[in-house]
Amino acid sequence: MARYEIDGAIFTTGNAPASWPEATRWNGNNRISIATGSQWEHETLYRSAKGRYWIEHTSQWQGSTDYATLCPDREAALWLLANDHPLPADLAEHEAEVTE
Numbered sequence: 484m485a486r487y488e489i490d491g492a493i494f495t496t497g498n499a500p501a502s503w504p505e506a507t508r509w510n511g512n513n514r515i516s517i518a519t520g521s522q523w524e525h526e527t528l529y530r531s532a533k534g535r536y537w538i539e540h541t542s543q544w545q546g547s548t549d550y551a552t553l554c555p556d557r558e559a560a561l562w563l564l565a566n567d568h569p570l571p572a573d574l575a576e577h578e579a580e581v582t583e
Contacts, residue, residue, distance in 0.1 A: 484496050484497035485539065485549065486538075487537075487539070487549075487550065489496045489537060489551055489553055490519065490553060494529070494537050494551055495530060496527075496529060496538075496539060497562065498531070498532060499529040499530060499531055499532070500530060500531075500532055501529070501530040501571065502527055502528065502529045503527065503528045503529075503563060503568045504527055504563070505517055505518040505525055505526050505527065505566050505582070506518070506565075506568075510522075515554050516563070517565060517566050517567075518562065518566055522576055523542055523543045523544055523546070524540070524541070524542045524543075525540075525541045525542070525543075526538050526539065526540055526562075527539045527541070528554065528559060528562050528563065528566075530559075530571070534552040534554070534573065535553065536553070536556065536558075536559035537551050537552065537553050538551060538552050538554050538562070539551045540552065540573035555578060556573075556574055557581065559574060559577075559581060560574040560577035560578060560580070560581050561577075561581040563579040564578070564581060564582065
């Protein structure tokens, strides 16, 4: 369980009622993150108990520090669709905005 301070609030991965892992693709040698385009850097999207979306950014690079950022609803919808996840009901209104 990780905790992050974002804009004056504490977000805890273990308290999130919903989370979605990044999708990956095989490049012939490694699993590559769809969200980051890297085999070393990763993202997980969370929805807080208050309904705010945030992304945990993690890395396998030695000496790197994990961090988290808030994710506006439209960007959360885009992230979910790009990573092969269905949209939850509270983001369904954004599907038409982010797909063609």
